[in-house]
Amino acid sequence: MDAVVQQDLREATWRPGEPGLVSPEACHILPSGNRMPLLGLGTRDLNVHTVDTVCGALELGYRLIDTAPAYHTQRGIGDAIRACGFERHDIFVVTKVEPRGDTYAAMHKCLAQLKLEYVDLALVQGLPERDAGDFAWHGLRRAKRDGLTRDIGLSGYPIDCVEELVYGTGEMPACNQLEWSPFGHSPRMLDFCRDNGILILAASPLTHARRLNDDKLGTMAARYGKTPAQLVIRWNLQLGVVPLPKANHTSHLRENLGVFDFEITPLDMTRLNALNEHYSPHGKLDYL
Numbered sequence: 001m002d003a004v005v006q007q008d009l010r011e012a013t014w015r016p017g018e019p020g021l022v023s024p025e026a027c028h029i030l031p032s033g034n035r036m037p038l039l040g041l042g043t044r045d046l047n048v049h050t051v052d053t054v055c056g057a058l059e060l061g062y063r064l065i066d067t068a069p070a071y072h073t074q075r076g077i078g079d080a081i082r083a084c085g086f087e088r089h090d091i092f093v094v095t096k097v098e099p100r101g102d103t104y105a106a107m108h109k110c111l112a113q114l115k116l117e118y119v120d121l122a123l124v125q126g127l128p129e130r131d132a133g134d135f136a137w138h139g140l141r142r143a144k145r146d147g148l149t150r151d152i153g154l155s156g157y158p159i160d161c162v163e164e165l166v167y168g169t170g171e172m173p174a175c176n177q178l179e180w181s182p183f184g185h186s187p188r189m190l191d192f193c194r195d196n197g198i199l200i201l202a203a204s205p206l207t208h209a210r211r212l213n214d215d216k217l218g219t220m221a222a223r224y225g226k227t228p229a230q231l232v233i234r235w236n237l238q239l240g241v242v243p244l245p246k247a248n249h250t251s252h253l254r255e256n257l258g259v260f261d262f263e264i265t266p267l268d269m270t271r272l273n274a275l276n277e278h279y280s281p282h283g284k285l286d287y288l
């Protein structure tokens, strides 16, 4: 594979002719200077063979793994990283902590399950009941200072809550993980995140497989000689969003990496954007 292509986050929107998205080894550069791969593996509902599935994914070329305590995949992910013989610094691990309670202590629990010394990114998952989560955010800031995580961010945060949190604490999140697909996304959120150097991580990028049989999507994918899943993943990449497709099946894992050898035209990007109906496979988009 060619040398790593670095892409500044503020320049992350792909433009035709630019080399930034041609390689699965290309990466975003977070404001901290740390590198984040362009796409990752979601691990919610991963089957019981977590170690085998994650090992298989790493061998295929995945370098970013997204987890959370609620997914019950942290132990398997840590075991897979060790079993596969990868250097720790070659894998980007994302985990999450609940906004209620002591997020600093929760980070220690995550690391104990992963049996890792640090994660690359830790997110506050969702809003606490009453405020924007200053207390939770302070816990993660401390975790970052103490080296438990290299970067910190949010998940499911609306714009006004991100603003309130930054106003209250002075620290901008590196990322906001959001449900994000052509059928459910927010141009306003995209603009806000671009303006503030926040990278969006796309949760449920394949709509939990519920909308992959959409006629317009299928017709367009066929024109590119690609599958609907590949088209949706590529749409995310071209927006500068990091998709986290989850797949148990090896055929899906492989297929979802086949997104670096074609480009969606600007007109088709507009057509895909127009599929937006704020769809969520989990009920409603919580960040609108």
Ligand SMILES: NC(=O)c1ccc[n+]([C@@H]2O[C@H](COP(=O)([O-])OP(=O)(O)OC[C@H]3O[C@@H](n4cnc5c(N)ncnc54)[C@H](OP(=O)(O)O)[C@@H]3O)[C@@H](O)[C@H]2O)c1
Pocket (backbone or CB within 6 Å): 041, 042, 043, 044, 045, 066, 067, 125, 155, 156, 177, 178, 202, 203, 204, 205, 206, 207, 208, 209, 212, 227, 229, 230, 244, 245, 246, 247, 248, 249, 251, 252, 253, 255, 256
């Ligand atoms: N922060 C949050 O609150 C939050 C919320 C939701 C999700 N997430 C993250 O986002 C990740 C992905 O979301 P998700 O698991 O809800 O759903 P998803 O990635 O949108 O879809 C997964 C489904 O798509 C299928 N699939 C995968 N590749 C396919 C392909 N090429 N063709 C056809 N079907 C394909 C999978 O099948 P098989 O498994 O059978 O291969 C699975 O049924 C999660 O695992 C999690 O890491 C985070």
